[in-house]
Amino acid sequence: MYPLKFQPILKSTLWGGEKIIPFKHLDSNQTQVGESWEISDVPGDESIVANGADAGKNLTQMVNEYKGALVGEANYKRFNGKFPLLIKFIDAQQDLSIQVHPNDELAMKRHNSMGKTEMWYVVDATADAHLRSGLSKAITPDEYAQMIADNTICDALKDYSIKPGDVFFLPAGRIHSIGAGSFIAEIQQTSNVTYRIYDFNRKDKNGNTRELHTELSKDAIDYTVYDDYRTNYTPKENEPVELVTCPYFTTTVYDLTEKMSMDYSELDSFVIYICMEGACTVTDNEGNTISLQAGESVLFPATTRSLEVVPEGKVKFLETYV
Known part of the structure; x- marks a missing residue:
C-alpha cells in the first residue's frame, strides 16, 4: 500500500x-x-x-x-x-x-x-x-x-x-x-x-x-x-510533543526545521498527518514519496513501518493514530 x-x-x-x-x-x-x-x-x-x-x-x-x-x-x-x-x-x-x-x-x-x-x-x-x-x-x-x-x-x-x-x-x-x-x-x-x-x-x-x-x-x-x-503543553522544535492520548486517538504535534525519521514498526495502526504550516516531503519504507503542505492531510496505512520527513524550510503538522 x-x-x-x-x-x-x-x-x-x-x-x-x-x-x-x-x-x-x-x-x-x-x-x-x-x-x-x-x-x-x-x-x-x-x-x-x-x-x-x-x-x-x-x-x-x-x-x-x-x-x-x-x-x-x-x-x-x-x-x-x-x-x-x-x-x-x-x-x-x-x-x-x-x-x-x-x-x-x-x-x-x-x-x-x-x-x-x-x-x-x-x-x-x-x-x-x-x-x-x-x-x-x-x-x-x-x-x-x-x-x-x-x-x-x-x-x-x-x-x-x-x-x-x-x-x-x-x-x-x-x-x-x-x-x-x-x-x-x-x-x-x-x-x-x-x-x-x-x-x-x-x-x-x-x-x-x-x-x-x-x-x-x-x-x-x-x-x-x-x-x-x-x-497545556510546551512547544518544541524538532522533537515530538504529545498533546492527547485517549482510547480513541493519540495526537502529537511536530514543528520541524530539519529532517526526522519516524519509526512505526511497533504500531498496529494507520497514521494521519494533518499539515497546518509550511510543507515537506515524506518517504515511506517502500520508497513511496508524497508531498504535504499546509491545508493537506495524508493517511499512511498500517503497513507503514517507517517514514522520513524532510521539511521545505519549516513544517508543522499533527500526527494522529489509534
Missing part, C-alpha cells in the same frame, strides 16, 4: 467563513465554507481517494478491501470494519451552537453509533476569537434545563480567548462550542451524533429556530467541573 490523499468534502454553512479555500490552495468559488472533511467514513460522506492506483475508491471500499493492512488488525476488529476517525478543518465566522456528544454506550443504545470524543487544535484565530469548553460551575440536570429555558446557559460555561497552537480535548459529555474567529483542526471519532443545547435563539432564512435536544442532552452531559479545560 501507499500514502493516501483524499478529495476534501467542503460544507457551506450559515456560520462558515472564507479561509478554508485559500488555506487548502483550492480552485473553487464555493462560499461560506465552514468545514472541510479531510478524511471521513461517515455514511453519505465517505472520502474519495485522490491519488495513485486506488484513486476514485471511497474510504469504506478501501477498508473493506485492505482491512487490517489499512487500519491495523486490532482496529479492524475493534471498530467492526469501520474507519474510526473523522478529520476536519473548521472555519467559524460566527459562533456555532452549544453542543454535547454522547459517549459510546449512550450513542449505541440510542443511535446505533459510536459516541464522539474529539479534540481541537487552533490553526488560526482573529484577535477576538473565542470558544467554550466545559462547565464553569456546578449545576444539576434540572438546573441545566432551566438555564436553557431562560437563556442563561452561557453563564455556566467556561469561555476562552484563543490563539494559534491552543489545544482542547473534548471527551464525550463535555459541553462545548466553537466561537467566532476560530480556525480549527478537529480530530474526532467517526460519529455524526450531536445534541444541540443552545443556538442563541437564532432563526434560519425561513424565520424558524433550530431544534434543541434538551432532554437528550440532559443525561449525556458530564457535570464534573474542572479548573482548566485547555490542554
Whole structure:
C-alpha cells in the first residue's frame, strides 16, 4: 500500500467563513465554507481517494478491501470494519451552537453509533476569537434545563480567548462550542451524533429556530467541573510533543526545521498527518514519496513501518493514530 490523499468534502454553512479555500490552495468559488472533511467514513460522506492506483475508491471500499493492512488488525476488529476517525478543518465566522456528544454506550443504545470524543487544535484565530469548553460551575440536570429555558446557559460555561497552537480535548459529555474567529483542526471519532443545547435563539432564512435536544442532552452531559479545560503543553522544535492520548486517538504535534525519521514498526495502526504550516516531503519504507503542505492531510496505512520527513524550510503538522 501507499500514502493516501483524499478529495476534501467542503460544507457551506450559515456560520462558515472564507479561509478554508485559500488555506487548502483550492480552485473553487464555493462560499461560506465552514468545514472541510479531510478524511471521513461517515455514511453519505465517505472520502474519495485522490491519488495513485486506488484513486476514485471511497474510504469504506478501501477498508473493506485492505482491512487490517489499512487500519491495523486490532482496529479492524475493534471498530467492526469501520474507519474510526473523522478529520476536519473548521472555519467559524460566527459562533456555532452549544453542543454535547454522547459517549459510546449512550450513542449505541440510542443511535446505533459510536459516541464522539474529539479534540481541537487552533490553526488560526482573529484577535477576538473565542470558544467554550466545559462547565464553569456546578449545576444539576434540572438546573441545566432551566438555564436553557431562560437563556442563561452561557453563564455556566467556561469561555476562552484563543490563539494559534491552543489545544482542547473534548471527551464525550463535555459541553462545548466553537466561537467566532476560530480556525480549527478537529480530530474526532467517526460519529455524526450531536445534541444541540443552545443556538442563541437564532432563526434560519425561513424565520424558524433550530431544534434543541434538551432532554437528550440532559443525561449525556458530564457535570464534573474542572479548573482548566485547555490542554497545556510546551512547544518544541524538532522533537515530538504529545498533546492527547485517549482510547480513541493519540495526537502529537511536530514543528520541524530539519529532517526526522519516524519509526512505526511497533504500531498496529494507520497514521494521519494533518499539515497546518509550511510543507515537506515524506518517504515511506517502500520508497513511496508524497508531498504535504499546509491545508493537506495524508493517511499512511498500517503497513507503514517507517517514514522520513524532510521539511521545505519549516513544517508543522499533527500526527494522529489509534
